[in-house]
Amino acid sequence: MTTTHNPPLDTELEAATTTATEAAVLTTVESLADELDAFSHDLHAHPEVGFYEFRTVRRVAELLARHGVTLETGVGGIPTAFRARAGSDEGPQVVITAEYDALPGVGHGCGHNVIAASSIGAFLALAPLLADGRLPGGVTLLGTPAEEGGGGKELLIQAGAFDGFDASVMVHPGELDAAAFVANAKRQVVATFRGKAAHAAGNPQLGRNALDAAVTAYQAVAQLRQHIVDTDRVHGVFVEGGTRPNIVPERAVLEFFLRSRTVDSILEASPSGSRTRSAGRHLPPGSRSTWSGTASRSTCPTGSTARSPSGSWRTRSRGATSSPSSRTPVSRPARPTSAT
């Protein structure tokens, strides 16, 4: 029979401190549980899409104000990004990120309401311990909008909102327990096809069908799948495809997600010669964040600038980024030579 022991703690004092700290956190969390639960359910009942989480941010501010915490909004020039601080600027600095946007047409299918509640709860449980010196260092609660495709964290990284921290933590609800998991780099490509409208029965010869071009491109991507590496993913939808059958579509839009194991490998599979830019496509008017992105390095029909049989088409793709379902360390993208 083998007997195992926990590793000995350095000192009795450390053991006592750890126990007292944990007890204090647990007590605070217990006292906050009903409030956090109600907050989470309220967000779930009032979903808001990326960059338009205005009601949500008001609710966050109200919740924190009840506990004496002031919320700073507009972090990084994004109206619905927010930040709150506790503790000292000296010592270890930890950022707890909170997500809170929802999926269009679905709502909080990904559980970002739960992320917001759990991150706020963690922050509120730690704040009193940091305030009176029972814990060293500082903790920042950072609200990162538009994680369902807008790249809110990427914009905030570029704005410097993550600078100076020793660690960044967050939990995401899922169907399994995982302290860490391997995930993919993701890139989003929006391809807009431009043709020429005409009456489809009266004078079709004058038109150029943008939808036909989009369909051709979509089929080409589908045929490409046989020849990409097994760990890459390409999946897309038609966002626009015309208005009425009797009008030759002058505009069609496809949106694709590309996923790969690493940022480098996703750049390898990215459009050649396209000017790309990163997160923030749905930023509301007045936002100060600017586009940026990465220059891609190899060939993929998914996003090349090209002539279609019935009109020119061009792409607008975002830089390699991570999402809740696709996290990998992301290098800061270079500025594009110009915007498209």
Ligand SMILES: [Zn+2]
């Ligand atoms: Zn998510």
